[in-house]
Amino acid sequence: MxxxxxxxxxxxxxxxxxxxxxxxxxxxxxxxxxxxxxxxxxxxxxxxxxxxxxxxxxxxxxxxxxxxxxxxxxxxxxxxxxxxxxxxxxxxxxxxxxxxxxxxxxxxxxxxxxxxxxxxxxxxxxxxxxxxxxxxxxxxxxxxxxxxxxxxxxxxxxxxxxxxxxxxxxxxxxxxxxxxxxxxxxxxxxxxxxxxxxxxxxxxxxxxxxxxxxxxxxxxxxxxxxxxxxxxxxxxxxxxxxxxxxxxxxxxxxxxLLSVPVFVFLGCILDATGMGKAIVDFLASMLGHVKAGMSYVLLGSLFLVSGISGSKVSDMATVAPALFPEMKRRGHKPKEMIALLSTGAAMADTVPPSIVLIVLGSVAGVSIAALFTSGFAIAIVLLLVLCALARFKAIRESMDGVRRPSLAIIGKAALIAAPALVLPFIIRYSVAGGVATATEVSTIAVIYALVIGMVLYGGIGPKKMYRMLVETAAMSGAILLILGTAAAMAWALTQTGFAFQLRDMMTDLPGGWFTFMLMSIVLFMLLGCVLEGLPAIVLLAPIMFPIARAIGINDVHYSMVVVTAMNIGLIAPPIGVGFYIACKIGNVSPDEAMGAIWPYIGALIFGLLAIAAVPWFSTVLL
Structure with a gap:
């Protein structure tokens, strides 16, 4: 532990x-x-x-x-x-x-x-x-x-x-x-x-x-x-x-929820086979030679790798060891790298197959296909905001000795990464296009990753496979027990009539739907700090989503706002667990990194307010 x-x-x-x-x-x-x-x-x-x-x-x-x-x-x-x-x-x-x-x-x-x-x-x-x-x-x-x-x-x-x-x-x-x-x-x-x-x-x-x-x-x-x-x-x-x-x-x-343990297992396969590292190496060959290029590679890798694993921890553990040494050589401070890593992971959590989106669709009765499609667009909005901040901070970045890779090197990296790059798009388009459910796609993705991993990326031994299966069972059990007890608490709350009283109070707020949206942002950010995403979703979705519907907020739009707010809370010190995970993976003291993360959190909040104020960002691809 x-x-x-x-x-x-x-x-x-x-x-x-x-x-x-x-x-x-x-x-x-x-x-x-x-x-x-x-x-x-x-x-x-x-x-x-x-x-x-x-x-x-x-x-x-x-x-x-x-x-x-x-x-x-x-x-x-x-x-x-x-x-x-x-x-x-x-x-x-x-x-x-x-x-x-x-x-x-x-x-x-x-x-x-x-x-x-x-x-x-x-x-x-x-x-x-x-x-x-x-x-x-x-x-x-x-x-x-x-x-x-x-x-x-x-x-x-x-x-x-x-x-x-x-x-x-x-x-x-x-x-x-x-x-x-x-x-x-x-x-x-x-x-x-x-x-x-x-x-x-x-x-x-x-x-x-x-x-x-x-x-x-x-x-x-x-x-x-x-x-x-x-x-x-x-x-x-x-x-x-x-x-x-x-x-x-x-x-x-x-x-x-059947897809939860399968996607968790997929994250284990990603780590074990090195498929995620292949994606990182390819992006580095494409963007590593430009100003702020390694920051772009880090954010882009989190965006793409998240589409395979569905796990923030797995994403960060795959990306950081591959990129941090070169970023340090170019003058990036460790605390800045941790800030970018943790906020990038928060940005990527709406990229399918996000387990949070799967659980949200289950408990709130929202189409998972629509959530996957919208989550892709929302992640792009947040990606652009973080890239803009990274470019601003890279003014003094040292580019000494950095050369553009040859086409041959880029081509080789692309060839190695191609089978891994295909997987997130298979997942996204299969679910969003109605070809298969999230559960079916998770199974197909696991078989694909196992076969490709064995043929092209070295495979996984029987003992390691067994340990991964047991680790997946433990993680899935911990997640699902939270969902079970949170569902019981949410039911108890609704039986008191509190949810209906809260709905009546919220619908009469001055400022209409946007005031409710701002209150939701504050609430989910605070709960994201303390409870992590899944329990907060299961606990509050049965209460908050009917209120949002009653005042005319689109389900998918509201979903994107609350998930993004929770992810920001998850990486906000001094409590947010995602921040400490990033510090552990990057081997940087939390005290040292804490001061550097706030501009990045500010950028994410700016992006979140834009997403909340403009429903088009959430619905444009639907």
């Missing part, structure tokens, strides 16, 4: 070598099963594509079988992520504590997670038993076999948390933590009859303050949402907790 800087957020990464992560021996069988499930999902999806487009004979049970494997992969992957400490969590407050206080906070966080899992596990079992009476439409098997994954995953995570408490917690810290959690629970139970009279203040108490308290303790984001929602439902409503399990199931089970 890596830290995103000395005082901020721990994050998940496929950019590090798989050897950096090793789980306990107890989890080895689970890792093997998860790897098999991921291969099975890719195989099923590929079979569906072939049967539909080659033989014109759709196999109706494939989606159902893939859905079963997907939920099991998500829950087993979440358990692997617990075992390897790869769940996303905020550590800025935790790391500011002294050694003893930090150890207690860590123990308290584990006790809270164990309490959450222990309370919810019986309801997950109840949910699975209840679903046994329902038969699936295509395979004619009980649906309970699929949703049993929730109970099994929770049980595994509970065992792993308990094992970690036994291994790491001091007895006094454990006893104090259990007493604290028990005392708070008893107090809330005693006052619960009075809580119903507080109305929407309960949202502030449980879903905001409760989740924020857990976040400050370093509890993984997925469990922060889950603990806040569990407490809210338990002490302020008479809703059976099995409903929360069903909402988690719904949040994790959309067929659209």
């Amino acid at each position: 890596a830290n995103a800087g000395p005082e901020t957020m721990e994050f998940i990464t496929v950019a590090e070598t798989p050897e950096a992560h090793s789980g306990s021996r107890f989890m080895r069988p689970v890792e093997v099963v998860s790897a098999i499930l991921l291969v099975a999902i890719i195989g099923l999806l590929l079979a569906g594509v072939i049967s539909r487009y080659v033989f014109h004979y759709p196999v109706i049970w494939i989606d159902e079988a893939a859905s079963i494997a997907f939920l099991w992969l998500a829950m087993l992957g979440a358990a692997i992520a617990i075992d390897r400490s790869e769940h996303l969590r905020l550590t800025i407050f935790l790391n500011s504590l002294g050694e003893k206080a930090k150890a207690f906070a860590e123990t308290l966080g584990l006790v809270l997670i164990a309490t959450f899992l222990g309370i919810l596990l019986p309801h997950a079992v109840e949910y699975a038993i209840g679903e046994m009476d329902i038969t699936s439409s295509a395979l004619n098997i009980p649906v309970g076999y699929r949703v049993s994954a929730l109970a099994v995953g929770m049980a595994l995570m509970l065992l792993l948390v308990a094992a970690r408490l036994l291994k790491t917690a001091k007895p006094v810290d454990f006893i104090t933590s259990v007493a604290f959690v028990g005392g708070i629970t008893a107090l809330l139970w005693l006052v619960s009859p009075s809580l119903s009279s507080l109305g929407n203040y309960n949202i502030l108490i449980f879903l905001v303050t409760g989740a924020a308290f857990c976040l400050a303790l370093g509890v993984p984001i997925a469990f922060c949402f889950g603990i806040g929602t569990l407490a809210f439902l338990s002490f302020t409503t008479s809703m059976p907790l099995v409903v929360m399990v069903s909402r988690m199931d719904e949040g994790m089970s959309s067929l659209i």
